[in-house]
Amino acid sequence: xxxxxxxxxxxxxxxxxxxxxxxxxxxxxxxxxxxxxxxxxxxxxxxxxxxxxxxxxxxxxxxxxxxxxxxxxxxxxxxxxxxxxxxxxxxxxxxxxxxxxxxxxxxxxxxxxxxxxxxxxxxxxxxxxxxxxxxxxxxxxxxxxxxxxxxxxxxxxxxxxxxxxxxxxxxxxxxxxxxxxxxxxxxxxxxxxxxxxxxxxxxxxxxxxxxxxxxxxxxxxxxxxxxxxxxxxxxxxxxxxxxxxxxxxxxxxxxxxxxxxxxxxxxxxxxxxxxxxxxxxxxxxxxxxxxxxxxxxxxxxxxxxxxxxxxxxxxxxxxxxxxxxxxxxxxxxxxxxxxxxxxxxxxxxxxxxxxxxxxxxxxxxxxxxxxxxxxxxxxxxxxxxxxxxxxxxxxxxxxxxxxxxxxxxxxxxxxxxxxxxxxxxxxxxxxxxxxx
Numbered sequence: 001x002x003x004x005x006x007x008x009x010x011x012x013x014x015x016x017x018x019x020x021x022x023x024x025x026x027x028x029x030x031x032x033x034x035x036x037x038x039x040x041x042x043x044x045x046x047x048x049x050x051x052x053x054x055x056x057x058x059x060x061x062x063x064x065x066x067x068x069x070x071x072x073x074x075x076x077x078x079x080x081x082x083x084x085x086x087x088x089x090x091x092x093x094x095x096x097x098x099x100x101x102x103x104x105x106x107x108x109x110x111x112x113x114x115x116x117x118x119x120x121x122x123x124x125x126x127x128x129x130x131x132x133x134x135x136x137x138x139x140x141x142x143x144x145x146x147x148x149x150x151x152x153x154x155x156x157x158x159x160x161x162x163x164x165x166x167x168x169x170x171x172x173x174x175x176x177x178x179x180x181x182x183x184x185x186x187x188x189x190x191x192x193x194x195x196x197x198x199x200x201x202x203x204x205x206x207x208x209x210x211x212x213x214x215x216x217x218x219x220x221x222x223x224x225x226x227x228x229x230x231x232x233x234x235x236x237x238x239x240x241x242x243x244x245x246x247x248x249x250x251x252x253x254x255x256x257x258x259x260x261x262x263x264x265x266x267x268x269x270x271x272x273x274x275x276x277x278x279x280x281x282x283x284x285x286x287x288x289x290x291x292x293x294x295x296x297x298x299x300x301x302x303x304x305x306x307x308x309x310x311x312x313x314x315x316x317x318x319x320x321x322x323x324x325x326x327x328x329x330x331x332x333x334x335x336x337x338x339x340x341x342x343x344x345x346x347x348x349x350x351x352x353x354x355x356x357x358x359x360x361x362x363x364x365x366x367x368x369x370x371x372x373x374x375x376x377x378x379x380x381x382x383x384x385x386x387x388x389x390x391x392x393x394x395x396x397x398x399x400x401x402x403x404x405x406x407x408x409x410x411x412x413x414x415x416x417x418x419x420x421x422x423x424x425x426x427x428x429x430x431x432x433x434x435x436x
Contacts, residue, residue, distance in 0.1 A: 012217040015204045018283050019225030021153040022200025024232060025280025026108030028160065029273040030333075031194055032236050033245075033252025039190040040181025044237050046190030051230035053191075054198040056384035057348050058226050059374045060355030061202070062219035067358075074202060074351040075291050079298070081354035085414075088300045090350040091291050092410035093403075094202065097343035098288035099320045101196060103327035104336040105281045106130050108250070112273035115254045115266070127328045130278060135321040138285050139314055152279035159272035160232050163253075166260045167239025175241045192394035196340045197233070199348070200280065201225045203287035250333070285317065292316040297429045301413055303422030311432055338395050342403030345388045352385035 035043040064077040074094050079087025109130050110123025180186065204211065204221045211217050236253065243256035253273065258266035292313045296306035306313035327336060359378040374380055392400065418426070 011212050012221055015211050015217055015221035016225050016228070017153040018286070019201045019204045019221055020157065020228055021276075021279040022203045022283035022287070023198060023225065023229040023280070024153070024156060024160065025200075025277045026105040027194065027197025027280075028233055028236050029112060029253050029276060030104075030108040030250045031197055031337075032233070032240055033248040033250060033255075035190050035194060036237065036240055036248040036252065038182070038193065039186035041176040041179050041241055042181065042187045043190055044176075044234055044241075046187050046194060047233045047237060048230065049187070050191045050194055051198060051226065051233070053384070053387040054195070054201075055223070055226050056380045056387065057352055058201055058222050060352045060381045060384055062222050063355050063358060063374050064351065065204075065218040065222065066216070074347045075300075076294055077354045078350040079300075081357050082350065084298075084300070086350060088295070088410070088414050089407055090347050091295050091300065092407065092414070093343045093346040093350075095288050095291045095295075095316075095320075096406050096410070097196070097199075097340050097347065098284045098291075099323050100327060100336055100343065101340040102131070102281045102284045102320075103127070103324045103331060104333065104340065105277045105284065106324070106328060107333060107336075109274055109277035109281070111250055112254065112270050112277070115251060116270035116274055124328050128325055130281065131321050131324050131328070134278070134282050134285055135317060137282070138289065138317055139309060139312055152275045152282070156272045156276040156279065157228075157232065159268055160236060163239050163257055163260065163265075163269060164232065164235025167242040167256070168235065170260065171238055171242040175244065188394065192341065192391050193337060195391050196337070196344050198226065198229060199344045200229075200283065202344075202347075203283050285320070288320055289313050289317055293429055293432070296426055299418075299426065302416050302418040303425035303429070304419055305413070305422075306429060307425050308428050308432070313429075335399065338399040339402055339406075342392065342395055342400055343406065345392050346403065346407070349385055349388040349392075352381045352388065355381040356385065 032043075035046060039046055061074070061077075064081075068076050068080055075087055075091025077087075078090035082090075106127035107123055110121075110126035113119075113126040114121060114123065182189075201222050204218055204225070211221070239260060240248065240252055240256045243259040245252055245255050245259070254266050254270050257269035261268070289312055292301065292306045295301045296303055296313065305316055305319075307315045355374065356378045359374060359381065
């Protein structure tokens with residue numbers, strides 16, 4: 001497809017950096033301690049099992065990305081395989097989830113910025129300042145944001161690896177007893193809470209049109225990033241357990257670093273958390289902008305929603321940032337986490353169903369088409385789809401209702417008549433994507 005020709009700037013290492021940058025954020029610095037408080041030592045199992053389940057869905061993404069390498073990710077796959085409206089629902093869920101999770105990530109930034117500076121400001125102030133900074137950065141274009149992303153990812157991963165190594169050197173078997181503090185229910189509740197923390201790998205598929213040799217590199221980056229992040233998450237949880245903190249919560253990674261590495265280690269980890277949450281939020285904003293470009297090019301959302309400035313959908317970036325600010329000011333951490341999970345699980349369900357259909361109806365592809373074939377046929381996409389439904393069933397009915405309400409609002413936008421200016425924007429976007 002012609003959209004793939006736009007891919008000139010991002011190699012596989014940059015693609016992995018965007019995915020890892022998206023996943024290694026507040027999901028490790030804030031959620032790790034909360035998870036141990038919820039599940040005890042069995043939080044290790046929650047992270048590992050959740051990583052395996054996400055890998056099943058990652059295989060679906062890898063297969064579909066090798067066939068449809070343009071921007072758009074789950075939206076693009078569902079639209080091709082399941083039809084226009086289901087594709088829109090997948091894309092809109094993805095777009096809104098990126099906005100919602102950015103608010104959680106930046107609240108984490110506010111928490112760790114206080115720890116780094118030794119201050120006691122409301123964390124929302126730091127979050128609001130960061131979203132203004134990142135919005136300005138992304139309105140300048142992808143190349144500058146991409147360079148910043150690689151630097152931030154290398155910094156934070158290096159610091160977390162050191163923390164994990166120190167923790168593994170000091171961990172004892174007694175630190176895992178009792179393992180199931182709240183029974184197996186704690187493990188399942190933990191999995192439902194952290195599922196979204198792994199889903200940053202989607203950002204590679206969302207921006208597939210920006211990746212060199214996307215048919216090969218997007219699948220590789222997808223699976224590599226999930227493996228890297230699973231190892232880091234598990235290592236950090238082990239480090240927290242080895243620190244034997246009196247209680248666990250949103251700043252426990254900092255507290256564990258002070259125990260294991262001293263005061264300077266705590267400061268370094270707080271710095272890594274600030275860098276980490278910035279890079280994760282940056283990757284979310286970029287990924288959301290790629291989805292909007294793709295949806296607008298196909299007339300799924302009005303063109304005026306994606307008005308271009310420096311080849312970026314400026315209106316959607318600004319409106320998304322404004323929504324993020326509202327969630328930062330008025331939303332609670334638990335609500336934001338659950339709402340994000342609802343939306344990303346809906347998208348993941350559609351992607352797994354799309355991959356299952358691909359496996360079952362392989363004949364719909366040209367015989368000469370080469371793509372990544374999922375091992376064991378449709379089994380893994382089926383497991384991925386069922387796991388999404390099971391995770392959705394563990395979320396409160398109120399939050400599920402809010403997620404469905406977000407889809408309803410998107411459906412209204414989907415059916416709005418575009419303006420002449422919006423139609424001109426669609427033509428500009430299609431030209432940008434190589435489809436003019």
